[in-house]
Amino acid sequence: MKPIPYFEFRDFPAGSETAVQAALVEAVAGKHYILGKQLLAFEEAYASYIGAAAAIGVGNGYDALVLALKGVGVGPGDEVVLPAHTFIATINAVLQVGATPVLVEPDEGTCNITAATTAKAITAKTKAILPVHLYGQVCEMEPLLQLAKKHHLKIVEDAAQAHGATYEGQKAGMFGHASAFSFYPTKNLGALGDAGAVVTNDAAVADFVRMYRNYGEVQKYQSELVGVNSRLDELQAAVLRVKLYYLDSLNAARQKLAAVYLQELQGLDDLMLPVTAPYCSHVYHIFSIRTKQRDALQQQLQEQGIRTAIHYPIPVHLQPAYKFLRYSVGDFPVTEEISKTSLSLPLFPGLQLEEQERVVKTIKHFFR
Ligand SMILES: *Cc1c(COP(=O)(O)O)cnc(C)c1O
Numbered sequence: 001m002k003p004i005p006y007f008e009f010r011d012f013p014a015g016s017e018t019a020v021q022a023a024l025v026e027a028v029a030g031k032h033y034i035l036g037k038q039l040l041a042f043e044e045a046y047a048s049y050i051g052a053a054a055a056i057g058v059g060n061g062y063d064a065l066v067l068a069l070k071g072v073g074v075g076p077g078d079e080v081v082l083p084a085h086t087f088i089a090t091i092n093a094v095l096q097v098g099a100t101p102v103l104v105e106p107d108e109g110t111c112n113i114t115a116a117t118t119a120k121a122i123t124a125k126t127k128a129i130l131p132v133h134l135y136g137q138v139c140e141m142e143p144l145l146q147l148a149k150k151h152h153l154k155i156v157e158d159a160a161q162a163h164g165a166t167y168e169g170q171k172a173g174m175f176g177h178a179s180a181f182s183f184y185p186t187k188n189l190g191a192l193g194d195a196g197a198v199v200t201n202d203a204a205v206a207d208f209v210r211m212y213r214n215y216g217e218v219q220k221y222q223s224e225l226v227g228v229n230s231r232l233d234e235l236q237a238a239v240l241r242v243k244l245y246y247l248d249s250l251n252a253a254r255q256k257l258a259a260v261y262l263q264e265l266q267g268l269d270d271l272m273l274p275v276t277a278p279y280c281s282h283v284y285h286i287f288s289i290r291t292k293q294r295d296a297l298q299q300q301l302q303e304q305g306i307r308t309a310i311h312y313p314i315p316v317h318l319q320p321a322y323k324f325l326r327y328s329v330g331d332f333p334v335t336e337e338i339s340k341t342s343l344s345l346p347l348f349p350g351l352q353l354e355e356q357e358r359v360v361k362t363i364k365h366f367f368r
Helices: 016-029 037-050 061-071 088-096 115-119 141-150 203-212 234-264 294-303 320-325 333-341 353-367
Strands: 054-058 079-083 100-104 126-129 154-158 178-182 196-200 217-219 287-290 342-345
Touching (some): 016 234, 037 054, 037 196, 054 061, 054 203, 061 088, 061 154, 061 203, 088 100, 126 141, 141 154, 234 287, 294 353
Parallel strands (some): 079 126, 126 154
């Protein structure tokens, strides 16, 4: 039997690969590879897609987080509240700007942080909340925005998994003072290499990020601040512009596949399916299910040639690298439970229904 990959790049929608290749050829022919018209065109198109005033292309999603945090003024001495259940880049970015990360639990259903879990961690030193729209679902933003307002806090969204996802009809990236996107190849909107963007409605933040990503230059060889080099190059921008054109259909394909899983996998023993909160849409960057028998299920799928993934097997607070934060086992029971029980199923644009049927059948057989 042919193996079913967890993720694979396929020509979906058919012909999109050729369109990407044509854009690359055109960008190469342009002979201007850094901070040129491809980047400007993508930045404008992405800002307009999100509905925001500005998008600034940067080197990757991690840099986007760092620059967004710096852009809203987070630095040494500040505390930033973020989820314990997230990809490592989120906490790394907080440490990179010299701030102190304060972890909080996600909601058991959505796996996203909420105003209730966040409120407990706010102190006099808190400067910002860093919600992560995990798996492709926007956090319930209204209560978080109110909480931020009440305590005069900044919000920086980690939207690296949520391109095009909405809350009350507005897209991820529109709620915070600044937002970070990753265009890592496997993300819902992916480049052919590393890329990222900061999105903001605040002109001062946009100006800062534009300068900071390019050695602090306001114009060639005139630096207003000590910046870094984190530019999004022309070739990636050209690719992203084409892929952006397809983003809604890529997300729709993911949602269609998710609907099949949600329909077919109901009521199987302790199996828990992804929960979408009211007013939120989900773009299923990751389709994560939960069961106490996770390891055995993963093994059985593997034996049938079906690859899966775990997001994330070791929670941030139990990673060897972050021992110095002095968290220990039991500090975040919900996060720890998710890390032990969750399993991400194959779900990507171009996954065939027959393949998905095999995944469903194998899971149903496992629980019988
Ligand atoms: C992918 C990802 C990032 C980092 O993006 P890179 O482009 O790989 O640096 C940050 N946060 C989350 C939640 C992610 O999934």
